[in-house]
Amino acid sequence: xxxxxxxxxxxxxSKQYSARTDETILEIARQNNIFIPTLCFLExxxxxxxxxxxxxxxxxxxxxxxACTTRAAQDQVITTDSPRLRQYRQTIIExxxxxxxxxxxxxxxxxxxxxxxxxxxxxxxxxxxxxxxxKMEFDSSHDLFRLDHNRCIVxxxxxxxxxxxxxAHTWDISGRGINSRVIIDLNESxxxxxxxxxxxxxxxxxxxxxxxxxxxxxAEMEKDQDFLSYLRMxxxxxx
Amino acid sequence: MTxxxxxxxxxxxxxxxxxxxxxxxxxxxxxxxxxGSDKVKDNFDKxxxxxxxxxxCQVKCxxxxxxxxxxxxxxxxxxxKMYQNVTANDVSEIVSSLETKPVERLVCSxxxxxxxxxxxxxxxxxxxxxxxRIEEYIAAGGxxxxxxxxxxxxxxxxxxxxxxxxLRGRGGAGFPTGLKWGxxxxxxxxxxxxxxxxxGDEGDPGAFMDRSVLESDPHRVLEGMAIAAYATGASLxxxxxxxxxxxxxxxxxxxxxxxxxxxxxxxxxxxxPFDFKVDIRLGAGAFVCGExxxxxxxxxxxxxxxxxxxxxxxxxxxxGCPTLINNVETFANVVPIIRNGGAWYAGIGTxxxxxxxxxxxxxxxxxxxxxxxxxxxxxxxxxxxxxxGIPGGKKFKAVQTGGPSGGCIPEQFLxxxxxxESLGKVGSIMGSGGMxxxxxxxxxxxxxxxxxxxxxxxSCGKCVPCRVGTAQMLDLLQRFxxxxxxxxxxxxxxxxxxxxxxxxxxxxxxxxxxxVMSTLRYFRHEYLEHLQPDRDAAPAxxxxxx
Numbered sequence: 001x002x003x004x005x006x007x008x009x010x011x012x013x014s015k016q017y018s019a020r021t022d023e024t025i026l027e028i029a030r031q032n033n034i035f036i037p038t039l040c041f042l043e044x045x046x047x048x049x050x051x052x053x054x055x056x057x058x059x060x061x062x063x064x065x066x067a068c069t070t071r072a073a074q075d076q077v078i079t080t081d082s083p084r085l086r087q088y089r090q091t092i093i094e095x096x097x098x099x100x101x102x103x104x105x106x107x108x109x110x111x112x113x114x115x116x117x118x119x120x121x122x123x124x125x126x127x128x129x130x131x132x133x134x135k136m137e138f139d140s141s142h143d144l145f146r147l148d149h150n151r152c153i154v155x156x157x158x159x160x161x162x163x164x165x166x167x168a169h170t171w172d173i174s175g176r177g178i179n180s181r182v183i184i185d186l187n188e189s190x191x192x193x194x195x196x197x198x199x200x201x202x203x204x205x206x207x208x209x210x211x212x213x214x215x216x217x218x219a220e221m222e223k224d225q226d227f228l229s230y231l232r233m234x235x236x237x238x239x
Numbered sequence: 240m241t242x243x244x245x246x247x248x249x250x251x252x253x254x255x256x257x258x259x260x261x262x263x264x265x266x267x268x269x270x271x272x273x274x275g276s277d278k279v280k281d282n283f284d285k286x287x288x289x290x291x292x293x294x295x296c297q298v299k300c301x302x303x304x305x306x307x308x309x310x311x312x313x314x315x316x317x318x319x320k321m322y323q324n325v326t327a328n329d330v331s332e333i334v335s336s337l338e339t340k341p342v343e344r345l346v347c348s349x350x351x352x353x354x355x356x357x358x359x360x361x362x363x364x365x366x367x368x369x370x371x372r373i374e375e376y377i378a379a380g381g382x383x384x385x386x387x388x389x390x391x392x393x394x395x396x397x398x399x400x401x402x403x404x405x406l407r408g409r410g411g412a413g414f415p416t417g418l419k420w421g422x423x424x425x426x427x428x429x430x431x432x433x434x435x436x437x438x439g440d441e442g443d444p445g446a447f448m449d450r451s452v453l454e455s456d457p458h459r460v461l462e463g464m465a466i467a468a469y470a471t472g473a474s475l476x477x478x479x480x481x482x483x484x485x486x487x488x489x490x491x492x493x494x495x496x497x498x499x500x501x502x503x504x505x506x507x508x509x510x511x512p513f514d515f516k517v518d519i520r521l522g523a524g525a526f527v528c529g530e531x532x533x534x535x536x537x538x539x540x541x542x543x544x545x546x547x548x549x550x551x552x553x554x555x556x557x558x559g560c561p562t563l564i565n566n567v568e569t570f571a572n573v574v575p576i577i578r579n580g581g582a583w584y585a586g587i588g589t590x591x592x593x594x595x596x597x598x599x600x601x602x603x604x605x606x607x608x609x610x611x612x613x614x615x616x617x618x619x620x621x622x623x624x625x626x627x628g629i630p631g632g633k634k635f636k637a638v639q640t641g642g643p644s645g646g647c648i649p650e651q652f653l654x655x656x657x658x659x660e661s662l663g664k665v666g667s668i669m670g671s672g673g674m675x676x677x678x679x680x681x682x683x684x685x686x687x688x689x690x691x692x693x694x695x696x697x698s699c700g701k702c703v704p705c706r707v708g709t710a711q712m713l714d715l716l717q718r719f720x721x722x723x724x725x726x727x728x729x730x731x732x733x734x735x736x737x738x739x740x741x742x743x744x745x746x747x748x749x750x751x752x753x754x755v756m757s758t759l760r761y762f763r764h765e766y767l768e769h770l771q772p773d774r775d776a777a778p779a780x781x782x783x784x785x
Contacts, residue, residue: 049547050701052742064741069547091738095707128731129711154700173542173700176525178710180700 010076019072026054026067029080036080037089037118039096040155041068042205044228045164048156053089053118056080064088086122091129093119098129099178100136101150102208108221109209115153116208132178139184141191144214145203147182152210154180158202165231170196182210201227240502241510242386245377248501252378259297261337263287264314266366267300268454269447269486270608275327276311282330283313290334302455304366306353307608315341318354318366323347352624353606358587360595361409361571362611365455370490373497376458382503384577388466389511392577397470398424401573403581405593410438410529410566411641411670412746413592413659419563422553423471426561433473434562435464435515437570438534439480439487442526443642444693445601446673449567451609452597453480453487456571457494461504461517463570466577468515471563476515479534481522491519526643526697530745531556531564533699544699545745566671568597588614592658596672602639603678605630615656618648622676633678637761641670643690643697644750646757647683666757668750683762684769687755688716694751705748708739712755719769729766733759 005022012025012034019028024047029036040051047069055064059077067080079085096102096115104110136149159171159182170193174183184193203211204224212221256262265271265280283298304312309323313333322333322345329345336342349355359365368375376382388397402417423433437460441449453460464476480488495517498504506514520538527533528543535557537543556562572594576584585593592614598621600607605627612621618638622628629635637647640657646667648655655661659669677686695709715732718724736752736759743749759766 047547049744051703052744055742066547066744070549088738088742091734092703092742095703095711098711099707130714132710132714153703154706175700176527177695177698177700177706180706 006074008072008074008076010072010074010078012078013080021072023072024068025056025065025070025072025076025078028072029067034080036067037122038068039114039118039153039207040157042157042161042225042228044232045157045160045205048160051153051155052092055085055088057082057085090122090124093122093124094127094129096153097127098131100132100134100152106218107151107209108212108216108218109151109223110219112219112222113209114207136181139190140214141189142193142196142198142214143191144198145190145200146212146214147184147190148210148212149181150210151208152182153208154182155207156182157205157207158182158211161201161205161228165228166197166199166201168195168197168199171202242390245382245386245503245509248374249378249380252374256297256378258294260295261297262316263296263298263333264301264304264318264366265298266302266304266310266312267370268303268451269484270303270307271310271312272486274310276325278327279311279313279325279330282327283334286330286334292334296334296337299369300371301368302365302370303362303451303609305357305362305609306347306606308606309347312347312366314366319349321347321349351627353608353610353627356616356620356625357611358595358613359611360575360584360587361459361568361597362452362455362609363575364459365451365609368456370455370457371493373458373494373501373503376456377501380578381458381574382462382501382509384574385462385465385469385503386509388469388577389509389513394424394470394472397466397577400576400581401470404572404576404584405581405588406569406572406576406584407592407659408566409568409572409596409671411644411668413669416565416569419553419565420467420470422551423473423561423563426554428560430560432475432558432560433471434557434560435468435471435473435476436531436534436538436557436562436564437464437476437478437567438529438531438564439478439484439567440522440529440534441484441567441671442481442529442697443644443671443673444690445599445675446642446671447599448597448609448672450484450487451599452567452571453484454490457487457491458498459574460567460570461491461494461498463573464517465504465508465515466573467563467565467570469513471561473563474514474516476517477538477557478517478519479522479528479538480519481528482524488519488521495519525699526693527699527745527747530747533745534564535562542699544701545747547744568672589656589658591660596657596669598672598674600626600674600676602675603629603633603681604676612657614658617654617656619653621657621674622653626676629676629678631678633680636677636679636681637683637686639667639675639677639686639754640673641668641750641753642673643693644668644746644753645670645673646753647677647686647761648757649761666753666760668753683758683765684716684719687758688713688720690754691716691751694747698747698751702742702744702748704739704742705744705751708735708743708748709751711735712739712752716755719766722769723771724766724769725771729770 037053049066049069054067057079138148163169313322406416407413533545552562597611700706
């Protein structure tokens with residue numbers, strides 16, 4: 001607990017909870033088993049607020065707030081689920097599916113993909129938005145891992161884990177807008193990277209089939225993200 | 240420098256200027272320069288030299304006089320007698336006429352509404368003083384408000400005066416400036432550092448207010464920043480200017496150097512214990528860096544991407560320290576407020592929108608250029624009286640305010656007063672002050688597509704709704720242009736507008752649908768006309784060609 005943080009009470013979905021002012025709405029919700037969908041968020045990494053899945057309504061404001069970066073405050077009244085929020089979240093998932101080439105049936109992450117499972121959880125049966133079918137590349141130059149831009153949702157978990165946990169900062173984003181994509185070093189091929197330590201953390205935190213282990217077939221790429229909470233515990237870090 | 244020395248500088252400069260019988264002011268802001276005003280200035284110098292009038296005639300470069308459409312502009316003795324469209328060849332004739340009648344064919348009528356209907360506050364010295372000489376700024380009364388603030392007012396009094404003035408952020412959102420200053424002043428900084436940032440990353444297509452102020456009167460912005468720093472407890476400021484404004488950057492650099500030399504910037508300002516330094520940071524051409532958190536990231540040397548607020552920069556800004564960010568024009572209004580008092584400023588404008596606003600008139604209007612009018616002036620006055628109406632006898636169709644974040648306002652609202660609330664009510668925004676006027680030949684679907692293309696290419700790509708949503712909306716708008724859109728596409732477009740507006744991370748995404756939504760609201764029939772022709776009718780058309 002940071003010295004300046006205070007303990008407050010707030011209301012989430014008509015129930016009262018206590019929280020510290022250095023905690024986010026998402027943290028409090030998770031502590032109390034309230035489900036708020038997330039994609040770019042990963043416990044143990046810094047909040048990013050970019051996928052907008054975790055948007056919640058706050059009484060007294062017409063704006064929507066990302067639960068992953070919004071800190072608790074006294075007497076906040078938060079709504080985590082409403083027809084409007086549900087619709088927006090569904091559209092976000094649809095946008096991600098339409099943005100690149102997510103073809104589950106031939107994906108190594110089929111069945112272990114957070115985008116896929118989130119779509120199922122939110123009851124998405126079809127995509128209304130026109131698919132964009134961009135021509136994307138993949139990078140198989142690394143001995144152990146593969147990068148497939150077709151499956152990337154630009155959540156930047158790989159960028160953050162590499163920078164914040166491994167301390168290598170191999171990953172970053174190049175381009176902007178719809179042309180944003182993850183790059184290695186100064187746009188090198190992965191196999192030629194001088195900074196990559198081959199630790200594989202990026203592959204483990206990637207929510208989709210964008211970063212995978214080589215040699216995995218369809219639906220074989222299981223991810224293991226538990227190491228983050230272990231690392232955090234061992235290092236005594238509070239997020 | 241002490242107060243007495245400051246006065247001394249002003250006196251010497253005023254005496255020097257009074258010794259000339261005539262002053263010839265040549266506009267040296269970007270628009271007139273592009274029309275060759277530098278050659279005009281050179282010729283004036285040569286002509287005055289040739290005739291041996293060096294002691295009688297002062298020729299100087301000044302900032303923007305506003306009527307960019309008729310540049311290069313030259314003013315003789317004050318701003319009452321003005322010549323327009325001056326070329327290098329006209330110079331000799333003008334110099335000959337100094338003691339006699341003006342050169343008829345070049346006279347720019349300063350009695351015209353374009354000049355008479357304006358109220359110049361932020362741009363009061365624009366066109367009058369040489370932006371590259373601090374002495375002229377001081378002679379015109381510059382740096383006295385700073386001296387007044389430092390010696391006669393405590394920081395809270397400065398903030399109170401700003402609050403009293405009712406000034407609201409001129410960057411577009413209209414947040415009360417006094418409140419923002421007060422928040423930064425109250426905010427506690429972990430290591431005691433606070434910062435003042437001037438946002439000069441003007442990126443709206445067709446907007447050039449900030450550029451003009453920076454090019455014409457850079458000291459005013461520096462002085463405004465210094466007063467803000469004193470009020471909020473900051474000692475370092477950053478001027479974030481886009482690299483596309485080389486002239487503004489050059490003049491700011493000169494201004495900062497001169498101000499430091501004069502002791503009105505730097506350490507121990509005006510012989511008080513107050514220190515304030517200003518550094519320039521150049522934007523690398525990303526529109527999103529006009530968003531305050533992206534701008535801060537850019538100054539910190541990181542990728543120019545916004546982050547969710549709160550925390551607001553006033554609490555956690557540059558390097559985690561409390562940071563005041565105001566727009567160029569906001570800072571330009573500080574000096575007159577401190578000089579004349581907040582109550583004076585609050586006397587101009589409307590109940591909720593005080594003071595004046597600088598607008599850049601562009602598009603289908605006779606007098607393209609820069610104007611400053613009191614808040615609450617109607618669109619009709621701005622476009623038809625000051626702007627001179629639509630050229631070529633065409634009919635007015637719409638005015639786009641607020642750039643890519645704003646909306647298109649149709650004819651029925653021409654008599655609406657221009658203030659933050661009214662513009663918001665009709666689906667547009669004040670924005671930074673760009674006004675693009677469109678005549679009957681403009682297609683509103685084209686306009687919407689243009690701005691969506693802008694937003695799409697300027698989206699930073701961080702959040703999903705803006706990254707994918709703008710691209711999807713652009714594709715949909717293209718279908719309308721190609722006449723291949725269906726009713727389903729129209730529904731989808733409207734759905735995406737609502738979703739992107741409500742879920743995007745920063746202002747760019749939140750306002751990106753505005754041009755589409757406002758044109759859908761007022762010119763829906765144009766979208767309907769762009770729908771795919773009825774499928775049943777298609778074979779008939781084919782038969783005709785066969």
